[in-house]
Amino acid sequence: xxxxxxxxxxxxxxxxxxxxxxxxxxxxxxxxxxxxxxxxxxxxxxxxxxxxxxxxxxxxxxxxxxxxxxxxxxxxxxxxxxxxxxxxxxxxxxxxxxxxxxxxxxxxxxxxxxxxxxxxxxxxxxxxxxxxxxxxxxxxxxxxxxxxxxxxxxxxxxxxxxxxxxxxxxxxxxxxxxxxxxxxxxxxxxxxxxxxxxxxxxxxxxxxxxxxxxxxxxxxxxxxxxxxxxxxxxxxxxxxxxxxxxxxxxxxxxxxxxxxxxxxxxxxxxxxxxxxxxxxxxxxxxxxxxxxxxxxxxxxxxxxxxxxxxxxxx
Amino acid sequence: xxxxxxxxxxxxxxxxxxxxxxxxxxxxxxxxxxxxxxxxxxxxxxxxxxxxxxxxxxxxxxxxxxxxxxxxxxxxxxxxxxxxxxxxxxxxxxxxxxxxxxxxxxxxxxxxxxxxxxxxxxxxxxxxxxxxxxxxxxxxxxxxxxxxxxxxxxxxxxxxxxxxxxxxxxxxxxxxxxxxxxxxxxxxxxxxxxxxxxxxxxxxxxxxxxxxxxxxxxxxxxxxxxxxxxxxxxxxxxxxxxxxxxxxxxxxxxxxxxxxxxxxxxxxxxxxxxxxxxxxxxxxxxxxxxxxxxxxxxxxxxxxxxxx
Ligand SMILES: Nc1ncnc2c1ncn2[C@@H]1O[C@H](COP(=O)(O)OP(=O)(O)OP(=O)(O)O)[C@@H](O)[C@H]1O
Ligand SMILES: [Mg+2]
Numbered sequence: 001x002x003x004x005x006x007x008x009x010x011x012x013x014x015x016x017x018x019x020x021x022x023x024x025x026x027x028x029x030x031x032x033x034x035x036x037x038x039x040x041x042x043x044x045x046x047x048x049x050x051x052x053x054x055x056x057x058x059x060x061x062x063x064x065x066x067x068x069x070x071x072x073x074x075x076x077x078x079x080x081x082x083x084x085x086x087x088x089x090x091x092x093x094x095x096x097x098x099x100x101x102x103x104x105x106x107x108x109x110x111x112x113x114x115x116x117x118x119x120x121x122x123x124x125x126x127x128x129x130x131x132x133x134x135x136x137x138x139x140x141x142x143x144x145x146x147x148x149x150x151x152x153x154x155x156x157x158x159x160x161x162x163x164x165x166x167x168x169x170x171x172x173x174x175x176x177x178x179x180x181x182x183x184x185x186x187x188x189x190x191x192x193x194x195x196x197x198x199x200x201x202x203x204x205x206x207x208x209x210x211x212x213x214x215x216x217x218x219x220x221x222x223x224x225x226x227x228x229x230x231x232x233x234x235x236x237x238x239x240x241x242x243x244x245x246x247x248x249x250x251x252x253x254x255x256x257x258x259x260x261x262x263x264x265x266x267x268x269x270x271x272x273x274x275x276x277x278x279x280x281x282x283x284x285x286x287x288x289x290x291x292x293x294x295x296x297x298x299x300x301x302x303x304x305x306x307x308x309x310x311x312x313x314x
Numbered sequence: 315x316x317x318x319x320x321x322x323x324x325x326x327x328x329x330x331x332x333x334x335x336x337x338x339x340x341x342x343x344x345x346x347x348x349x350x351x352x353x354x355x356x357x358x359x360x361x362x363x364x365x366x367x368x369x370x371x372x373x374x375x376x377x378x379x380x381x382x383x384x385x386x387x388x389x390x391x392x393x394x395x396x397x398x399x400x401x402x403x404x405x406x407x408x409x410x411x412x413x414x415x416x417x418x419x420x421x422x423x424x425x426x427x428x429x430x431x432x433x434x435x436x437x438x439x440x441x442x443x444x445x446x447x448x449x450x451x452x453x454x455x456x457x458x459x460x461x462x463x464x465x466x467x468x469x470x471x472x473x474x475x476x477x478x479x480x481x482x483x484x485x486x487x488x489x490x491x492x493x494x495x496x497x498x499x500x501x502x503x504x505x506x507x508x509x510x511x512x513x514x515x516x517x518x519x520x521x522x523x524x525x526x527x528x529x530x531x532x533x534x535x536x537x538x539x540x541x542x543x544x545x546x547x548x549x550x551x552x553x554x555x556x557x558x559x560x561x562x563x564x565x566x567x568x569x570x571x572x573x574x575x576x577x578x579x580x581x582x583x584x585x586x587x588x589x590x591x592x593x594x595x596x597x598x599x600x601x602x603x604x605x606x607x608x609x610x611x612x613x614x615x616x617x618x619x620x621x622x
Contacts, residue, residue: 083504112502121548121557122497134494135505137538139486171552186515187501 002083034097036195037082041091044074044081046287053078053090055253060195062225064218064241065245066232067242069248070271075231076112077089078229078248080196082229085107096195108188112199114229115180120173124183127157127172131187143294152192161214177204185213189220198230202237214238235262261288326578336579346463348471350569353530354539356478358565360523361544362558363516367496371427372409375434376521377536379405380528382441384458389448394458395473398525406521410432410514460584461532463573474526475508476537481526483518488512493554530569531584539565539590542595549598564594 035058043053051074059065067075080086081093084101089094096103108131131153159168164182167175172183181204188196199215202210218241221228235245239258246255249270254261261267262285267275276288327333337343364373387397412429445455485492487591494502497508503509527536542563547557572587580584 064408085503101482104506109501109504111504114498114500120366120497121552123552123556126552126554127497130490130494130497131501131505134490134498134502135507136490137487140487187498237421 030308035059036063036096037065037151037229038094039088039091040093042081042093043090044077044086045089046074046077046086050089052250052253053256054247055091055246055248057244057255059227059229060242061227061236062222063243064228064230065244065246066230066235066238066242067246067248068232068235073250074247075249076174076199078246079109079199079229079231082197083107088225105191106194107198110184110188110196110198110201111117113203114184115177115204116173116175118173121171122173123157124168124170124172124175124180125155127183128159128168128187128190131190158186158190159183161189161220163212171305178206178209181205182213185217192224194226196226196228196230198228200230200231200233207237217241239285258285315539326580328429329396332359337574341468342464342466343573343577345466345468345471346573346613347570348531349364349474350463350476350573351566353527354569355562356481356523357527357536357539358543359518359558361542361565362547362554362561363485363492363496364520364546365541365548366493367516369517369520370537371430372406372517373520373524374537375409375430376402376405376432376517376524377528377533377548379437379539380525380533380536382437382444382457383525384528384533385441385444385448385455389444394545395470395529398528399477399522401524402528403518403521405437406517410517417490438532456460456582458528459532459534460582461528461530461535461587462574463530463583466530470529474529477522477526481522484515484519488515492516498620508555531587535584535588538584539569542588542591543568546591546595546598549595549602564591568594 024311037057037059039055039057041053042055044051044055055078057065060197067078069075077086082095082100083104084095084099088100093100095101096106129151132155156165158163162182162185164179164186165181168183172180175183181201185198188198196217202213203216205213215239217230220226221241230238235242239262242258244256245258245261246251246260247267247270252270254266254270261269262277264275264277267277267287278286278288280286324336338347361373364370371412380398383397383401384394384402385397387394401546409430415509445458447514491502491507493513494505495507495512499509524536524540527539531538543561544557546564547560550560551557570585571590572583575586576583
């Protein structure tokens with residue numbers, strides 16, 4: 001296996017921006033003009049069934065994107081396609097200027113709904129540390145003190161960033177679901193990725209923590225120029241932070257800025273049932289009547305169709 | 315060995331130095347201590363991952379398979395050592411293949427465990443048949459099932475040492491990615507860790523380590539060295555490094571104490587080793603329960619440990 005730095009250099013050397021003169025221009029061009037994510041006419045098939053198709057997406061550095069849609073539509077599958085774990089059935093997918101799976105060392109990944117039960121006797125810091133150098137072979141036979149200190153410092157730093165210092169030294173199995181989730185976000189961040197793929201990160205967090213985590217992710221995204229793709233269930237709480245949204249629905253998809261996509265006509269067409277988008281007096285958006293598949297996840301605080309109508313901005 | 319042998323055996327004198335000197339004046343006891351040390355270290359390190367990956371059932375199956383392996387080898391006129399290694403590793407490969415097909419990340423589903431259990435029962439029965447066919451086996455099935463420390467030869471110690479060194483070296487090489495894949499397989503896979511290949515390699519190493527341990531503790535009591543010390547260590551600490559070290563020390567202590575006790579007391583070695591292991595586990599569990607009870611002081615303890 002190549003050293004990560006060497007790999008990054010190699011990847012950088014090969015990045016040829018896909019020549020698309022006719023493509024819609026990026027809102028703000030990425031530093032090296034290569035979109036972090038580029039999907040063109042992408043479709044995916046699982047077990048012979050097309051989950052979604054016709055997804056077009058072009059996302060630059062430092063953008064916050066949400067992937068939305070009902071249960072089972074293929075949101076997690078899209079994340080797997082971006083990681084190269086599953087091939088796209090049609091179209092073209094480029095991630096960080098390379099084929100999916102080629103640049104995974106520059107991606108931070110938070111899988112959906114992972115929890116460690118009480119018998120997992122390993123500390124939170126160790127889980128975060130694994131995100132830093134868990135993929136290295138061999139034992140660090142008396143590594144140089146400086147490197148070791150730097151690694152430990154980075155782990156402490158990122159744990160502090162997500163506000164998990166108080167429980168990071170406890171066995172992770174003894175932490176609550178929300179505490180585990182924060183540690184896992186720290187794990188995804190620890191290598192300073194250029195792209196974060198977060199599959200329902202606010203799952204198992206209560207409302208105040210949900211907005212705190214979303215604000216944190218948005219801050220990292222905009223301050224450190226990290227592109228964030230966040231799969232979410234409910235658009236309203238994250239809407240103020242979003243630069244782009246991707247709506248997946250059976251048989252189709254819509255993507256663009258929230259203003260373009262979150263309209264009554266687009267959502268009604270996608271879902272096949274009436275969906276209303278309200279605009280509050282101060283110009284904020286709220287989605288009402290978004291269909292929810294029969295809840296498989298009973299633990300989720302079931303947001304009634306028009307719950308949280310207020311807290312959204314456009 | 316007969317339980318109530320009145321013949322004057324060695325007598326414990328409470329003079330530790332002379333006791334140990336006397337015990338080690340017999341080459342077979344020195345070999346037993348050497349073999350025990352090798353097996354304890356290898357089993358404890360493997361066991362740490364077995365417990366973390368929740369593969370105790372797989373480990374149990376692999377160790378059970380050693381019984382027909384050893385019995386069959388003796389029946390065919392080979393040394394039992396070959397039977398231990400070949401069948402344990404073969405069983406590990408088969409379990410890996412089943413897990414692979416089932417798509418399990420290691421711990422396996424209901425189907426896998428049912429199939430493994432079925433095969434395990436059949437193999438145990440075969441072992442019993444082999445024993446019945448081969449009348450002259452010294453000590454009968456007890457030796458293979460519950461272990462012995464008599465008659466460990468120097469060449470056997472060398473085989474244990476060689477295989478143990480290979481297993482430990484392989485574990486050192488794959489240790490970190492294996493830990494990552496055991497704790498967090500999805501993220502590890504996304505980072506390019508070959509999760510499935512590691513799980514196959516791990517099972518093969520498990521086969522080799524189990525075959526080693528089975529020769530000392532007997533195939534039914536492999537867990538005394540493979541699971542109990544690791545489970546005890548993980549009860550005490552959440553740090554991987556400290557946990558591994560503690561597991562090794564516990565296994566070593568149980569083995570050597572067990573050997574010493576079995577030398578002076580005419581009862582089975584497997585019982586003593588398992589009892590010492592189990593006592594340690596009980597101590598750790600009750601210690602932890604006490605800590606949690608006493609005003610929830612467990613967190614400060616672990617914090618202190620973290621800065622140490
Ligand atoms: N390995 C597989 N074999 C067959 N079908 C699969 C497989 N993986 C996923 N699917 C199906 O693909 C569909 C999309 O799954 P996916 O996990 O991407 O949904 P999702 O949009 O993330 O849903 P949720 O909101 O519940 O997380 C589901 O109908 C699922 O049953
Ligand atoms: Mg999902």
